[in-house]
Amino acid sequence: MQTLYDHPLSGNCHKVRLLLSMLGLTYRSEFVDVPNEAHHAPWFGRINPLRQIPVLEDEGTLMCDSQAILTYLSHRHAPQWLGDTPETQGYVVQWLSFAANEIGNSLQPARLYYLLGEKVDIEAVSAKGRRVLEVLDAHLADREWLAAARPTIADLACVPYVALAREGHLPLDDYPHVIAWIARIVALPGYISMPGLPPMAN
């Protein structure tokens, strides 16, 4: 049984919960009380020196970083989620970097500012967030999925903080292609929700 070091309100954790659910994999969720600094305890530093969740523990393997966990699980169980040509495999990583850096330093901290009062330069972060949404909306204008003709881990890595953008006071109304893409992900078999995300379709 694999263990996910997890928090129900973390979008990074939700990326992994989405794939675990879509692949039908069972796991144990180990609650890490990040808002109360549990990730700064010594025991957690031994699991992830970067002190970030999620971490996946699978038969003695510790995998940190949500993008890496998505990659690991796909290689183990469902390589079709990784792209099937050098081009699509490259595009997948392009959007994994986008999730880790561009989204992770805009939509994600904007949400933490309004939800938890985290100290961030909210003007700069919001402007960056709008730019992220513009880039995504333009990219999705003539595509169903970010990196290939089918959903990949690129979509799962990007969707949580995009779909949660409203909690960072960045509503999606001006980004119709982003809204349609979120709806396609919600309609995928195995989609699960979290507070702030759309409920399961039916």
Added chain:
Amino acid sequence: MQTLYDHPLSGNCHKVRLLLSMLGLTYRSEFVDVPNEAHHAPWFGRINPLRQIPVLEDEGTLMCDSQAILTYLSHRHAPQWLGDTPETQGYVVQWLSFAANEIGNSLQPARLYYLLGEKVDIEAVSAKGRRVLEVLDAHLADREWLAAARPTIADLACVPYVALAREGHLPLDDYPHVIAWIARIVALPGYISMPGLPPMAN
């Protein structure tokens, strides 16, 4: 013939130049004058809406993001650079995320602050940079390479801005394992230098 949209002082471009050289691939370098804002010209926005270099153009495929380009080139020419088990493939992406986010938001902007006077919170960025170097040094204390028993694109993605840290006033003297790892990369066949990096061994 592939084209790399390139700048000689960019560490992100150098990640790609390193792999192209190690794989013995020829390419045309297209100079993009980033310090003089060439990446904000309309023509470049059509190549990369994020307005970042490097971009690789290969037989009509445009690949943006240095981590994605490393992935694409490895899938096409040298999959041994990607790891060969789900674990090592996951670890590779763990360090690609680390390069895109943790290094890209610490050592990289610290260098731009001192080289180009870029507006950054230099205190915050330097503290983050020291933390990045600590994490790397601890990780490399009992390992030769970041993600596997052999060099992978994880090493190439992380090494330029680490080896250039001194230009961001973050000297490496306190990180002996990082210094030894850089020396191992310098000794790899096909290693090439750039201003600020160690010269080729012999």
